[in-house]
Amino acid sequence: MNMDFTAPVVPEQGAAYMPEDTASFGSALWTLLRKALNVVQPELYQAAQTGLILAAVVLLVSLLKGLDTRGGRCGKMAGAMAIGTVLLRGANAMISLGAQTVEELSQYGKLLFPVMTAALAAQGGLTSSAALYTGTAVFDAVLMSLISRLLVPMVYLFLALAAANSATGEGMLKKLRDTVKGFMVWCLRIVLTVFTTYMSITGVVSGTTDAAALKATKVTISSVVPVVGGILSDASEAVLVGAGVMKNAAGVYGILAVLALFLAPFLRIGVHYLSLKAAASLCAIFDGAGLNELIEDFGTAMGLLLAMTGASCLLLLVSTVCFLKGAV
Amino acid sequence: MDGLWRVLGAALLTTVLGLTIGKGHKELAAVLTMAACVMAAAVAVGYLQTVVAFIWELEETAGLGSEILTVLLKAVGIGFVTQVTGALCSDGGSASLGKTVQLLGSAVTLYLSIPIFRQMLDVIREILE
Numbered sequence: 001m002n003m004d005f006t007a008p009v010v011p012e013q014g015a016a017y018m019p020e021d022t023a024s025f026g027s028a029l030w031t032l033l034r035k036a037l038n039v040v041q042p043e044l045y046q047a048a049q050t051g052l053i054l055a056a057v058v059l060l061v062s063l064l065k066g067l068d069t070r071g072g073r074c075g076k077m078a079g080a081m082a083i084g085t086v087l088l089r090g091a092n093a094m095i096s097l098g099a100q101t102v103e104e105l106s107q108y109g110k111l112l113f114p115v116m117t118a119a120l121a122a123q124g125g126l127t128s129s130a131a132l133y134t135g136t137a138v139f140d141a142v143l144m145s146l147i148s149r150l151l152v153p154m155v156y157l158f159l160a161l162a163a164a165n166s167a168t169g170e171g172m173l174k175k176l177r178d179t180v181k182g183f184m185v186w187c188l189r190i191v192l193t194v195f196t197t198y199m200s201i202t203g204v205v206s207g208t209t210d211a212a213a214l215k216a217t218k219v220t221i222s223s224v225v226p227v228v229g230g231i232l233s234d235a236s237e238a239v240l241v242g243a244g245v246m247k248n249a250a251g252v253y254g255i256l257a258v259l260a261l262f263l264a265p266f267l268r269i270g271v272h273y274l275s276l277k278a279a280a281s282l283c284a285i286f287d288g289a290g291l292n293e294l295i296e297d298f299g300t301a302m303g304l305l306l307a308m309t310g311a312s313c314l315l316l317l318v319s320t321v322c323f324l325k326g327a328v
Numbered sequence: 329m330d331g332l333w334r335v336l337g338a339a340l341l342t343t344v345l346g347l348t349i350g351k352g353h354k355e356l357a358a359v360l361t362m363a364a365c366v367m368a369a370a371v372a373v374g375y376l377q378t379v380v381a382f383i384w385e386l387e388e389t390a391g392l393g394s395e396i397l398t399v400l401l402k403a404v405g406i407g408f409v410t411q412v413t414g415a416l417c418s419d420g421g422s423a424s425l426g427k428t429v430q431l432l433g434s435a436v437t438l439y440l441s442i443p444i445f446r447q448m449l450d451v452i453r454e455i456l457e
Contacts, residue, residue, distance in 0.1 A: 052390035053397075056383045060400040063379070064407050064437075074434045075403050078441035082396045085448045092455050156455070 007254040008111035013104055014260035022253050032256060036263035043268050047275030050086060051282065057082050058283040058291050079291055080167035084159075087276075087298045091159060094269050098305040099152045101265040102312045106144040108261060109316045112254045113137060116323035119250055129323070136319035139195045143315060146191060147308050151184050155301050158184070162297035166290065177297070184304055192311055199322060251324040255317060262313040269309065273302035331371040338364055358420045369412050376404075396444055403437045410436075 010018045019031035057079060064075030113136055120129035158180045165173035276299035284292040342364040350357035380401065387397050410433025418426035 049390040052386045056386040056390075056397055057400060059379070059383055059386075060397065060404055063376070063404045064400070074437040074441070075400070075407060078400065078403060078437065078444055081441065081444045081448050082400060085396065085444060085451060088448070088451045088455075092451070 007115055007250040007257065008108065010257035010260050011104055011108060013100075014257060014262075014264075017260040017264055018257065022249075022256055025252050025256070028252075028256055029259070032259055032263065036260075036267055039264045040267055040271055043271040044275070046090070047271055050090065051275060051279040053086055054083060054279050054295060055283060057086065058295075059286055061291055062286055076169075076291070077167045080163060080294055083166070083291055083294050084163040087295070088159070090272065091298055091301060094272050094302060094305060095152060095155055097265050098269055098309050099148055101262060101309050102144060102147050104261050105258065105309075105312045105316055106140055108257060109136070109140050109319070112257075112316075112320065113140075113323075115250055116254065116320060120323050132319070132322055135195075135198050136315075136322075139191070139198070139315060140319075143191050143195075143312060146187060147312070151187060151304070151308060154180055154184050155304055158304075159298065159301055162294055162301075166294035166297075169290070181300065181304070185307075188307055188311055192315075195315060196318075199318065251320055254320050258313060258316045258320070262309065266306065266309055266313070269302055269305050273299055273306055276302060331374060335368045335371050338367060361419055362416055365412055365416055369408070372408075376408075396447070399440050399444055402440050406433055406436050406440070409433075 017032055017035045019028040019035075021031075022028045061075055061079030061082075064079070113133055117129045117133040120132070158177060161173055161177035161180060164170070165177055276295055280292045280295040280299060283295055342360055346357040346361055349360065383397060383401070410429050414426040414429040414433070416426070417423075417429055
C-alpha cells in the first residue's frame with residue numbers, strides 16, 4: 001500500500017523564511033538560513049545603540065562611585081535603575097518572542113506528530129509509532145507547560161532580583177538570584193535528560209554514523225545552545241543518522257517548517273545575548289561600581305531564553321528524525 | 329597634564345603653609361585651604377569636560393535622546409560639589425555640617441533620579457499589562 005502523507009503547512013510566523021522548493025533538503029536548508037540571517041542586521045544596529053548608551057551610563061556612574069560618599073551610593077542605585085530601564089524593554093520583547101516561539105513550535109508539533117505517526121504505522125511500525133508518539137507528545141506538553149507557566153515568569157523574577165541586587169548590593173538578593181537561575185537550569189536539564197534517556201531506551205536513538213561528523217555536531221550544539229546544549233548534543237546522533245535517510249517528504253517538510261519557525265527568533269535572541277555579553281565585558285574596563293554584573297545578568301537571561309527555545313526546537317527535530325528513522 | 333602637577337604642588341604647599349599659619353591664624357589657614365580646593369576643583373572640572381564631551385558623543389552616535397544621561401550628569405555634578413563643600417566644612421571644624429551637606433547631596437541625587445525610577449515603573453507597567 002503506497003500512501004502519501006503531507007506535513008501540516010508552516011504557520012504564518014515561519015512562512016516568510018520557508019523555502020519554496022523543499023525537494024532537496026540541503027539547498028532548502030541553505031535558503032532558509034540565508035533568509036533567517038537577514039533579521040540579524042537590524043538587531044545588530046539596535047544592539048550597538050544600546051551598547052553605547054550602556055557605556056555612557058556606566059562611565060557616569062563610575063564617576064559618581066569615585067566620589068565615595070552617600071551621593072555616590074545613591075548614584076549607583078540610580079545607575080542600576082538606568083541600566084534596568086534601558087535593557088528591560090528590549091529584554092521584555094525578547095522574552096515575549098521566546099515564549100511565542102516555544103508555543104508555536106509546540107502547536108506545530110501537535111499537528112506534525114500525528115502525520116509522522118500515521119506514516120510510520122502505514123509502513124509497518126505500529127508498535128514503535130505508538131511508543132514514539134506517546135513519548136514525544138508527553139515531553140512536548142511537559143516542556144511547553146514548564147516553559148510558559150514557570151520558567152518565563154521566573155526569567156522576570158531573575159531580572160528583578162538582579163536589578164535589586166545591583167542597586168542595593170545586598171548579598172542575600174545575589175544568593176536568591178543565583179538560586180532562581182539554578183532552579184531554571186535544573187528544570188530544563190531534568191526534562192531534557194529524561195527525554196534523551198527515553199529516546200535511548202526506546203532504541204530509536206541508535207545507529208552508526210560518521211564519527212567526525214558526530215563529534216562536530218555535538219560540539220556545535222553544545223556551544224550554540226547555552227545551558228542545555230551539552231544534554232541535547234547527546235541526541236545529535238539521532239539527527240545525523242536520520243539525516244542520511246530523509247526520504248520521507250512529510251518529514252523533510254516538517255523539519256524545514258520547524259527550523260523556519262525557530263531560526264529567526266533564535267538568531268534575534270542570540271544577537272541580544274552576544275551583544276549584552278560584549279557590552280558587559282566593555283563596561284567592566286571602566287566600571288568601579290559593579291554595574292557590568294547587571295548587564296551580564298541580562299545576558300544570562302537571554303542565554304536562558306536561548307536554552308528554552310533551543311530545547312523546544314531540538315525536541316521536535318530529534319522526535320521527527322526518530323519517526324523518519326523508524327520509517328526506513 | 330600640566331594642571332595636575334601644578335595642583336599637586338599647590339596642595340602640598342598649602343598643607344605646609346596651613347600647618348605654619350594655622351598655629352596663630354586658623355581662619356587664614358582655612359581660607360587658604362578653601363582657595364586651594366577651589367583651584368583643584370576647577371582643574372578637575374576641566375578634565376571632566378573631556379569625559380562629558382565623550383559621553384555626549386556616545387549618546388549622539390547611539391542616536392537616542394536620553395533623559396537618563398542628563399539626570400546622571402547632574403547627579404555627578406552635585407555629588408562633586410557637595411563632597412568638596414562637605415570636606416571643607418569638616419576641615420574647618422564643622423564635621424556635622426560637612427556630613428549634613430553630603431546628606432543634602434544624596435537627597436538631591438535621589439530627587440534627580442526620580443525620572444529614571446518613573447521610566448522604570450512605566451516599563452514594568454507595560455510588561456504587566
